[in-house]
Amino acid sequence: MKLREIAAPDFDLAMTLNSGQVFHWEKQGHGFLGAIGETPVYVQQDGRTLNFAGLSAKAIVDYFALDHPLDEICATFPKDAAMNSAREFCRGLRIIRQPTWECLATFICSSMKQVAHIRQISAALRRRFGTAKKIVGCNVFTFPAPARLARTSESDLRACALGYRARNLLMTARQVASDVANLQSWNNLSDSDLRKRLCDLPGVGTKVANCVMLFAYERNSAFPIDVWIERVLREQYFTAESRVTAKTLAEFAATYFGAHGGYAQQYLFHYTRMSGQRMREIS
Template identity: 30%
Template sequence: MEFETGAIPLSDIDGAFDLQATLESGQSYLWDRADGRMYESMDVYGGDAWYETVVPPIDGVSDEQAVVRVRQTDGRLEWEATTDAVPILTHLLRLDDDLDAILDATPDDSLLERAYDAYEGMRLVRDPPFPCLISFICSAQMRVSRIHGMQMRLAREYGDTVTVAGETYHAFPTADQLAVRTEDELRDLSLGYRAPYVQRTAEMVANGDAHPNDAVGLPYEDARDSLTQFVGVGDKVSDCVLLFSLGFLEAVPLDTWIQTAIADHYPDCEAGNYTETSRAIRDRLGGQYAGYAQTYVFYYLRAGGE
């Protein structure tokens, strides 16, 4: 098997784009850098490294598993893939978003303006739902580099192996592949107390008891509640999956950095519980696209912007 190649001119998309900021800002743990330096720096912006992933079939986008490699250089996204990568990259990297219009729809706010200026072109990702769900189950109390390492180990140990042009790539395991692993096997991959959560959630999906896609089409808070049926999933993890996979751009995960932003910049949004605080900060960040604003603030603060 060999790669097809191509390029997407960045002039063809609405608004700026930065690949490194998008893929290394803590939204997705399913891509890897070919040079082995994924998540090496917290202040990521404007690099030209190759990133690679194995993408499962995506409804309405691609009917087959695909190996995709991409880098940003000279005003374009160069790609290598086992199929036409343009629709896949457009989907995964939200190249179909009008970024300028989205950010213009969020409030005039000095913190947001500083974050937008610092990471111009950072977009949300649209990860495949099951891998995204497992990634964020693994995210509790972990640094981004360790979360990423867990997902890479799961792929190497239990996912499909694909060889292209003499190189080997590892797909993230399917629910069926993870459901048959034991808790001890998952603990051996350093998942710790998250191991039974991952195994049981995979089992629920494999058995047809539930799927993260079931949240699509529900009102936002109902969608968040629906994801908490998975083992190890609370409101924050639900919001991460809604935002970084399922297209709920109003979702605002209340992680440590957003709680810091609330305490330091929006103290009147603190309501004493997740549901009410979430409603308040969503309104403050503009409602419909609050998740975009949140992601910029999250990364700006995490990278030491304040």
């Protein structure tokens, strides 16, 4: 199959796909194999160009958020030492626009799991309950629709290594499939109302809700605080204080990192994980 091409300045495909925001893309030759919604896609980066197959250039631009004004966004980040390093390290990292349901479902599976596990769970769910599609001679599995997961069982899902998350995913799939939770209609809600609705779903707490808001609802101010980010916040911004509550950290993050705080969070997260700095507390 012949690849089509599109300009992609200020973009790092590999870093974007490996930064812990999406978990199903797999390295294939020069590029990556995956699905965008129901469509199988192959994409590879050659310098400032993306070569791809499977869907329209418009859909590629939209999914990889190539329309985000990255320079402007990065310019809003605070100019402290940690952010300066992260900004430099993460050049070309974009927060992509993920389909709502697969983002929500995947992050329900992410709780208490590390990136490697989440990738395995995502692959297992797709292989077992998704639809196989062909692209550039390879099989790609789409993420199963809510209705498909709603008619599985907890033990079916446990077989995909979900553990106790199986029940949460099943219950949420049923709410979404039956329209008790209409994810599409939540687009119109304010940030805080959207967060409340998401947190009502089984297996969704503040952290997962913020991930879904940031990665699927384009709420760039949503600031997920996981253990990595919490470590950074405590060590970079609260060095002197000994007792800092989660609430304090969340309130600080919400104001300090600005209108694109979620983007800043993603840069800090990826930079911290990649630079391998493990700061152990001696207490």
